[in-house]
Amino acid sequence: MDLEFGEHHARLRDEVEAFLTANWPSDDVRAFRRKAIDVGYLYRHFPAVYGGSEQPADPMADDIIESAFTAARAPQGIIGQGPDMVVPTLLMSGNDAQRERFIEPTLLGDISWCQGYSEPTAGSDLASLRSKAELDGDEWVVNGHKIWTSDADTSDWMFGLFRTEPDQPRHHGITFLLIPMDQPGIEVTPIQSMTGETEFCEVFLTDARTSIDCQVGERGGGWGVSRNLLVHERNLMGFRTQQLFESMLELARTRQMNGAPAIEDAGVRRSLIEIEGELLAAKYSRYRSLTNSARGNPDPNAALAGVVKKLHASTMAKKLTQLGLDLAGADEGLRAQGDASVDLGRANEPGGWTANYLFTHSSAIGGGAPNIQRNIIGERGLGLPRDLRTPKESTPST
Ligand SMILES: Cc1cc2nc3c(=O)[nH]c(=O)nc-3n(C[C@H](O)[C@H](O)[C@H](O)COP(=O)(O)OP(=O)(O)OC[C@H]3O[C@@H](n4cnc5c(N)ncnc54)[C@H](O)[C@@H]3O)c2cc1C
Numbered sequence: 001m002d003l004e005f006g007e008h009h010a011r012l013r014d015e016v017e018a019f020l021t022a023n024w025p026s027d028d029v030r031a032f033r034r035k036a037i038d039v040g041y042l043y044r045h046f047p048a049v050y051g052g053s054e055q056p057a058d059p060m061a062d063d064i065i066e067s068a069f070t071a072a073r074a075p076q077g078i079i080g081q082g083p084d085m086v087v088p089t090l091l092m093s094g095n096d097a098q099r100e101r102f103i104e105p106t107l108l109g110d111i112s113w114c115q116g117y118s119e120p121t122a123g124s125d126l127a128s129l130r131s132k133a134e135l136d137g138d139e140w141v142v143n144g145h146k147i148w149t150s151d152a153d154t155s156d157w158m159f160g161l162f163r164t165e166p167d168q169p170r171h172h173g174i175t176f177l178l179i180p181m182d183q184p185g186i187e188v189t190p191i192q193s194m195t196g197e198t199e200f201c202e203v204f205l206t207d208a209r210t211s212i213d214c215q216v217g218e219r220g221g222g223w224g225v226s227r228n229l230l231v232h233e234r235n236l237m238g239f240r241t242q243q244l245f246e247s248m249l250e251l252a253r254t255r256q257m258n259g260a261p262a263i264e265d266a267g268v269r270r271s272l273i274e275i276e277g278e279l280l281a282a283k284y285s286r287y288r289s290l291t292n293s294a295r296g297n298p299d300p301n302a303a304l305a306g307v308v309k310k311l312h313a314s315t316m317a318k319k320l321t322q323l324g325l326d327l328a329g330a331d332e333g334l335r336a337q338g339d340a341s342v343d344l345g346r347a348n349e350p351g352g353w354t355a356n357y358l359f360t361h362s363s364a365i366g367g368g369a370p371n372i373q374r375n376i377i378g379e380r381g382l383g384l385p386r387d388l389r390t391p392k393e394s395t396p397s398t
Helices: 007-023 029-038 059-071 081-093 096-107 222-236 241-254 266-294 302-328 352-365 370-381
Strands: 113-116 132-136 139-150 157-163 174-180 186-191 200-211
Touching: 007 029, 007 059, 081 096, 081 113, 081 157, 081 174, 081 222, 113 139, 113 200, 132 157, 139 157, 139 174, 139 186, 157 222, 174 200, 174 222, 241 266, 241 302, 241 352, 266 302, 302 352, 302 370
Parallel strands: 113 157
Antiparallel strands: 132 139, 139 200, 157 174, 186 200
């Protein structure tokens, strides 16, 4: 396997590094992003007319840019429901007016989004959702109850699924709507998670309104629209495992164990090697799929690969943070409880390992619970017989 860059890509790496040296750090993140888009480094696969940088498909270049930005800790494209889910959906299923109205402000962070799928009785079995929308002139009137809605308390808009034809079969009669959050018919109640943060909310919709112009795709065709979107979300759910591993090495080098740095302990070394082996396997598997895409043979099972990637990343994140807690020791125990200021990206700050450990449990469920994902991999990927315990089609909501 040849892992060296060719001349073109080596030159690109130098250019990206020079750009970062000249422009980052900066106090104006929005202006930095705009510049990075203009030179073709961010939102590369989104059309220029809607605010992307519209570069030819080049997964190797994507990787070089992402690595250089990560190393410089420079802001990349915004990660979140908007750019990663709404924008691809509007490109695939929206109309021109919706694309013009929403895409560029979403990419630059001027409009933020939350996802209204899950309901108290509809999670893994999302098609049983009951929140409904009825047409009143040229407006949809929406009533219902969404739950686990990440960032609903800070979002400008919700995208979600609502039942519009109750007499149709479950997967039909659902419509995909965009709803402004700032209106009297919407009440948001934050839910505190075990990390102490309020990362998600309940959303009560009582005669909330949205224009018919905010319906994406056909009336009753929302299920199909949402299936395309889930591919994007699963890809988004990967964890910052490499970053966590580097924090772990730092901890193991600085923490004392039996009078020596923990990294010299045979048991700790064995755990670190096992985790590093898993991370390298994931990394080289990614390189292989990048190479295949670059050669014009993209993975036909990309959606399934996203499920595998998410499941693997969440399993690794759990192992890593468990080891982090063990190494950090008693000082660290449950320190993050109630401390919403802990930045999950900075594991070695006080309370960081506890916060990360607790977070890995909830983030493993967001995007689809692990056993549902194992069933998807087993049944659709490996062709195993259908899970006997699965009574009906089960499709995770996020
Ligand atoms: C951090 C986080 C963020 C989230 N953000 C959002 C969001 O922004 N928007 C949104 O709409 N939702 C969001 N969710 C909700 C998430 O999509 C659901 O929690 C998830 O789909 C599981 O649904 P549920 O919680 O209703 O659990 P259930 O579906 O009730 O599942 C409970 C358990 O039963 C198992 N189970 C259920 N059905 C089957 C089956 N057929 N076969 C085998 N096992 C089964 C599940 O695997 C799970 O272990 C978020 C969740 C979390 C944890």
